[in-house]
Amino acid sequence: SSASTPIRATLFPGDGIGPEIAESVKQVFREADVPIEWEEHYVGTEIDPRTQSFLTWESLESVRKNGVGLKGPMATPIGKGHRSLNLTLRKELNLYANVRPCYSLPGYKTRYDNVDLITIRENTEGEYSGLEHQVVRGVVESLKIITRQASLRVAEYAFHYAKSHGRERVSAIHKANIMQKTDGLFLKCCREVAEKYPEIKYEEVVIDNCCMMLVKNPALFDVLVMPNLYGDIISDLCAGLIGGLGLTPSCNIGEGGIALAEAVHGSAPDIAGKNLANPTALLLSAVTMLRHLELHDKADRIQNAILGTISEGKFRTADLGGSSSTSDFTQAIIDHL
Amino acid sequence: SSASTPIRATLFPGDGIGPEIAESVKQVFREADVPIEWEEHYVGTEIDPRTQSFLTWESLESVRKNGVGLKGPMATPIGKGHRSLNLTLRKELNLYANVRPCYSLPGYKTRYDNVDLITIRENTEGEYSGLEHQVVRGVVESLKIITRQASLRVAEYAFHYAKSHGRERVSAIHKANIMQKTDGLFLKCCREVAEKYPEIKYEEVVIDNCCMMLVKNPALFDVLVMPNLYGDIISDLCAGLIGGLGLTPSCNIGEGGIALAEAVHGSAPDIAGKNLANPTALLLSAVTMLRHLELHDKADRIQNAILGTISEGKFRTADLGGSSSTSDFTQAIIDHL
Numbered sequence A, B: 001s002s003a004s005t006p007i008r009a010t011l012f013p014g015d016g017i018g019p020e021i022a023e024s025v026k027q028v029f030r031e032a033d034v035p036i037e038w039e040e041h042y043v044g045t046e047i048d049p050r051t052q053s054f055l056t057w058e059s060l061e062s063v064r065k066n067g068v069g070l071k072g073p074m075a076t077p078i079g080k081g082h083r084s085l086n087l088t089l090r091k092e093l094n095l096y097a098n099v100r101p102c103y104s105l106p107g108y109k110t111r112y113d114n115v116d117l118i119t120i121r122e123n124t125e126g127e128y129s130g131l132e133h134q135v136v137r138g139v140v141e142s143l144k145i146i147t148r149q150a151s152l153r154v155a156e157y158a159f160h161y162a163k164s165h166g167r168e169r170v171s172a173i174h175k176a177n178i179m180q181k182t183d184g185l186f187l188k189c190c191r192e193v194a195e196k197y198p199e200i201k202y203e204e205v206v207i208d209n210c211c212m213m214l215v216k217n218p219a220l221f222d223v224l225v226m227p228n229l230y231g232d233i234i235s236d237l238c239a240g241l242i243g244g245l246g247l248t249p250s251c252n253i254g255e256g257g258i259a260l261a262e263a264v265h266g267s268a269p270d271i272a273g274k275n276l277a278n279p280t281a282l283l284l285s286a287v288t289m290l291r292h293l294e295l296h297d298k299a300d301r302i303q304n305a306i307l308g309t310i311s312e313g314k315f316r317t318a319d320l321g322g323s324s325s326t327s328d329f330t331q332a333i334i335d336h337l
């Protein structure tokens, strides 16, 4: 991590507010002397004027080659006949685990104090198979696929994460009382992996009960691992506990050690280009990327500056009840470095 | 509703704490002069000594004939090779809509004030099809089925409920950005029905976003309608907002106007028979049954006595932080009648 040999990382600013918040990350990284050289590619729902396409081979190759990347929001058109770009990236880069740390931000009050949860979501299969068809008029079906391979892989990741981050417990979230074969296989894989980590407590919690317990007392949980759709739902629920998707980082882990960090909030076209967006989620995601690169000093310095700025409360964007612009908030973070 | 012509209603006390809390309902109804004669049947996971079976034809016929019933908790064995009794009842009685009113109990403090939500869950299909199989070793799939008929039926119920209960808005909860055909059909049906109710506002909310918004600000919602699994998840989440499943009523609506009210919490075998269980959920469910029978005076009287007792706070069961027995709490409700 010396300044003379920069690490190359891919940057997909994305749609809507993406470019503004990506700019914020670039500035903060520059000011913090992070030895990263960004390789920027456009991936998004606007047609790229140069390539006439949404997602180029070069964009994918850039992540594969660099091994690390950061992505901004990409709009998901409903029923427009093309797949979500988020999904395409997950499939193409085999991003099998989505890790979302979710912790209360000091000084930013919600109904919940001291939330500290990690959701780890299987990111490639389950209800996201894309396999759907009409059986007869008025009767449609979709296939949920659970495989031993993907379940073991994400369970391994979850237990390894728990162990290496000093966490105590992994909860596998499921609905195996109804989906005995699919969610049953997922649980079986989690149990197999759990046996290899006797120092980590392991429990199984039914998804409906899990959601009830999370809103009653999030401190009951530590690391949660689950199939795709449950992860989608629970990670958003957890984000809600601490203030919303504008504040929670996310990182996708792919085979071969690829890490693609991402802001999971929307592209907010209504405020795009107006210098109003909150860059926190993308900044904190960029921090998870630094941790993946083991640049912990830089990660700590930037994370503390972000949390310090929010905690101080003088500069907050509108979504947090303040009236700061993206650039003023970014400058305040830089001043906190 | 004259005392001389009693209405017959079916009662399934169920497993675990079921008999105790059913006793509480019977006492309160008796003291409030509710003109109901219970027809009690055992349905549960213990073998019935008389019939050697979990669920008899007579039990089902009783609900069909009476048109109304009340059920206590029934344990769902995981992976014991027989279907959940809850599910069997839903299928056999064609209980197509599960209605769960969820409101803050005056005087019982949680993190949320003034919650007032109605979740209406499609109760017969979706992820609960029971169709699962292993494709090859290590690859299993389950089928989610969405039909036009069931979706229209539950959407009709939701809009009719909203209109007849003076509600303003129906939100259809979905994941049609991923499951375009299945959840897409569900939404299409909701839209068709919405057009017949121009006085009711209609919106569509993606399930992950819905969960986030519910924990941030439940007042954003009013009546929510959704496919089976999302209903399972969201109704429990909502229950968590106001204190848990021990406090929330539930009623299942079947074709031909059948109403089977039920406590949706577990059978709590650890405290069964100890006079410690909280009968509130079953009592409030019994109240929804009275409303279904249009016995609104009795319903109001009993509901007020329950809420008054909890609000007063002198008699509360252990799950609500008190030390009252089931029978003392029940007596306090009777004193409030």
Ligand SMILES: CC(C)[C@H](C(=O)O)[C@@H](O)C(=O)O
Pocket: A076, A084, A086, A087, A232, A264, B177, B178, B208
């Ligand atoms: C946009 C959508 C396809 C996506 C998902 O469902 O996975 C989003 O909700 C997320 O969690 O990243």
Ligand SMILES: CC(C)[C@H](C(=O)O)[C@@H](O)C(=O)O
Pocket: A177, A178, A208, B076, B084, B086, B087, B232, B264
């Ligand atoms: C016990 C279980 C089968 C049931 C369900 O999943 O529907 C329960 O969670 C419920 O909500 O009634």
